[in-house]
Amino acid sequence: MIKLHGFSASNYYNVPKLALLEKGIAFEEVLSYTGVGPKYKPEYLDKSPLGKVPAIETAEGYLSESRAILDYIERVHPTPPLLPDSPFDAAKVQELAQFIELYFELAARRMIPNLLSGTEPNPAVLQEFETNISKATVALAKLSTFESFAYGEQFTLADIAAILNLPIVRSVGKRFLNEDPLSKVPGLDGYCARMEERPHVKTIRADAAADQAGFMAHLKELYGI
Ligand SMILES: N[C@@H](CCC(=O)N[C@@H](CS)C(=O)NCC(=O)O)C(=O)O
Numbered sequence: 001m002i003k004l005h006g007f008s009a010s011n012y013y014n015v016p017k018l019a020l021l022e023k024g025i026a027f028e029e030v031l032s033y034t035g036v037g038p039k040y041k042p043e044y045l046d047k048s049p050l051g052k053v054p055a056i057e058t059a060e061g062y063l064s065e066s067r068a069i070l071d072y073i074e075r076v077h078p079t080p081p082l083l084p085d086s087p088f089d090a091a092k093v094q095e096l097a098q099f100i101e102l103y104f105e106l107a108a109r110r111m112i113p114n115l116l117s118g119t120e121p122n123p124a125v126l127q128e129f130e131t132n133i134s135k136a137t138v139a140l141a142k143l144s145t146f147e148s149f150a151y152g153e154q155f156t157l158a159d160i161a162a163i164l165n166l167p168i169v170r171s172v173g174k175r176f177l178n179e180d181p182l183s184k185v186p187g188l189d190g191y192c193a194r195m196e197e198r199p200h201v202k203t204i205r206a207d208a209a210a211d212q213a214g215f216m217a218h219l220k221e222l223y224g225i
Helices: 011-023 042-046 066-076 087-109 112-117 123-143 157-177 188-196 199-223
Strands: 002-006 027-031 055-058 061-064
Touching: 002 011, 011 027, 011 066, 011 157, 011 199, 055 066, 061 066, 066 157, 087 123, 087 157, 112 157, 123 157, 157 188, 188 199
Parallel strands: 002 027
Antiparallel strands: 002 055, 055 061
């Protein structure tokens, strides 16, 4: 059985977790927070060379990087598929998932420490976030209408990327810019509401909420935050 290492408050951890849940694959969760090194789980570096979450443990060995993990899961457990059959459509799904990760998640990620610690971000970082997100938001509407799913007529890896990452961008915007930078994306509000109703997305949210106190306690112990 696949072992999934990481913690439920992590959006990256939740990427393979949601894929496994949607596919109905049994897996075991093994708790590992970030910050591995001499003071915390040094052995985790054998699973994920930079100590990043998630990593999976398979019969053949360890694998890190959520994108590679998704690819492995899709090949080992092809049904139900999280990619369309058509090579072009499958690539469009990957395009959208990568777009969301690179131009939304990574832009917001720089301010997650501020969200967690209740501190103000560096003004230059905030300015860069605002500029980059407003460009990316216009472009996002060209890649998806968010009418039913993020791409096409089935739940795919693009939906996993969208529902696990875009809400974080909205939270960062609301907290530090006093506005939701994604409020003008047509269809997105209804889409997010529909995705939040999916049973496995609800599980992800409930598990993330249940893990929040443990994650914060870990940060306090390791970094004094
Ligand atoms: N590219 C990686 C990113 C994973 C990532 O950044 N995970 C965060 C937790 S949400 C982490 O491990 N942060 C600790 C660190 O970067 O040292 C992936 O797709 O798996």
